[in-house]
Amino acid sequence: MDIVKLSINRPVGVTVGAILLVMFGLIGLTAIPIQLTPAVDQPEIKVETRWPGRSPQEVVDEITKEQEEQLKNVSNLKDMRSETTEGSSTITLEFAIGTDISEAKQDVADALRQVADYPDEVTRPSVKATSGAAENAIAWIIIDLDPAYADQFPDFDITTLFDPLDKEVRPLLDRIDGVAEVNVYGGRDREVQVLADNEALALRGLNIADLIRALRSENVNTSAGTIAEGKRDYRIRVIGQFESPEDVLSTVVAERNGKSVFVRDVAAVDLAHTKQRGFVRSFRQPSIAINIIRQTGANVMDVMEQVRLRLEDVRTDVLPNIAGDVGPHLRLRQVYDETDYIKSSIDLVTQNLWIGGLIAALVLFIFLRSLVTTGIVVLAIPISVIGTFLVLLVFGRTLNVISLAGLAFAVGMVVDNAIVVLENIYRRYQMGESPMVAAYRGGREVWGAVLASTLTTVAVFVPIITIQEEAGQLFRDISMAIVASVAISLVVSVTVIPAACSRWLRDDLHARSSLRKAVDSIFGIAPLFSGMVAGASRGIAGIQRGMLGWTLRPAIIIALTAASLFAAGAMVPPMDYLPAGNRNLVFGGLLIPPGLSMSEKVDFAERIEAKVKPYLAGESDLADLPPIPAGVDEFGDPIRYDPVQVGNFFIGSFGDFMFVGGTSTDERVVIPVGQLLTNSMNDLPDTYGGASQSSIFGRGVGGGNTVNVEIVGPDLDRVVEAARFIFRLIGSNEEYGYGRIKASPANFSLGQPEIQVRLTQEARELGLRPLDVGIAVRGLFDGAFVDDYILDGEAVDMVVLPRGGRLRSIDNMGSIPIATPAGQVVPLDTLVRASGATSPQSIHRV
The missing domain is CATH 1.10.287 (Helix Hairpins)
Known part of the structure; x- marks a missing residue:
């Protein structure tokens, strides 16, 4: 089939086809998911297990090793790593590319069920599938008390709002289509505290372990079978689970002298909150942070539009009703929105597309010197680019900075085929052939060359599409965009270009007005350049003949080659795997001494806030701020950034790690904010920290120009x-x-400070065992776990603590009376010896 002839004879069909391609391309543009970066498939599953209050070594021995033993045989498992910290075990399973994550998750859950048994107090392992880029939050929300009302509520504790936010706000956001996960940070769970009177227990010959055993045995619902009564079978259940604090107080602990000892005789019951182990602060105010993580492949723009609507509902309908009189004065601020950067990136690339297209048109006009022929070639740009959106949608790709970059590159490439075809048509047209004949013969002559040229371009990028690893997934979109646009330009060059030339080129080539001739010569500039080119051509031809051909010509070639190589080497930019982008988000961490108390962490946070405060938006005029020091250059001269105001600022701590983050009021100038936060952290004693601009590719993708060194051993x-x-x-x-x-x-290299408690020989002779003493000691500080308590339909922890609350010093432990199995009541300090030691903060296993 002669496609060139068919296109010339069917111009209406070609026009309709081009219009349909553009129309469906525009429809595809509205339907294609939009996100910041390509979705990188990194099949990972995380298994998280909590055992509150236990050391990393205990967690490894009792939980991590047992789980690893069962998980190592899961199908398609590529790598398994674990990180064990105080009270927590996290095992990360990496699977081969292409593994069905749902099946892998089921296999992991089945393997975990093979673990024989877990110690008391261990929570059920949670299995969560992750996928690289989806781990990056698309939004961060801060909830705090308006500082203007802080003096009216001096006793308000924002951390106590975790439960209502978790029950009312999180489900509201979680139900948005496209949201994968919503996390709440900085709050404290509710717990039921049994406040034991250690003296009352000891006087009755009881201890914490006896109290816990009594409560556990009572807090049970037991199925007792079924019974047939008439026409029906009835299930029989023995109900014992606590439904109110009065049920707890009425529990019988033991019998003494013929009388029952109730919990109310030796303890009280209170509804409180768990021990604070972390915090979040924003603008020097205690806060709660919420982040939102999208589903892989979800349209971020649509998701965030729904998120903003739901947040407005939360602000007006939920927050005013969750904290009594404080509720109306709670603030909800969205401090980070990924779509802001996406919009700016799309606008920038769109602007570049327009500029690139206009420059291409201008260059074409300069060389073609014809508005008609320039317009015919320029037609290839919108048809090819817009048609590419339809191809991306069909192949399930997304619109992101990588695919948009591919379209920007393609703007200059899609006109190549059109230029070749049109130039040949125009050449024959200038030879005197009619537009119809010139269009047909000119198109047919170069059809094979255009096809070969397109196939060579496609051959370069197609292999990238077939790569399954991370690099292939990252650059697949740019390859897909270029291949699709160039392929479409091939079709355009052999259909639209000949058809347009056959109808738009006029037969009266030589009958032109003086204005048209002036335009064709670019007002005299074209002949000037033609003369210069002709002179250069004659000069080049001259040095290729005679003596100059074997003396001067080689020298010129060598000189030009050397100059080109030198210039290329000098202009090579620093090599890196992926660019960081210009994301308006700075994030960093602060290494602090192990075992630092919560009050010291808050003090560190306040000292950092004091350094940052002058740069916060609204605190000072930009002109009054001092420059931001950034070290020295290679000559020893100081480097300083111009001051920049911080738009949002937050700081938090969990475990032995503190983190800081912020944004700039000027989204084009972000790096100085990172330097400001780094300077603020490095002034603290015995710490080391740093903050930098976050990469657009986020965690887990790329890894930058890093080299990982693993040290492994038994x-x-x-x-x-x-x-x-x-x-x-x-x-x-x-x-x-x-x-x-x-x-x-x-x-x-630094161990976690700990106090090791050992039983004395006297304690062993009195019948005490390490387990009983451990329960008693844990009940003095963190709280000895009893069981789950159903509160408002939700399971919360029930723990035993001393009356008066958790002890604040190890010195207060010695006077606590303990009833021994031998019947004696003795102070705890006569039964144990405490000594200082260190232990690992966390244990990583590969």
């Missing part, structure tokens, strides 16, 4: 010693330095 002490040696070796190297090394765990 002996933890030897592993730590080897890691310490390698850390010092690399840090002392001038090419790297300590500032470019990141260790995991961060403070691997």
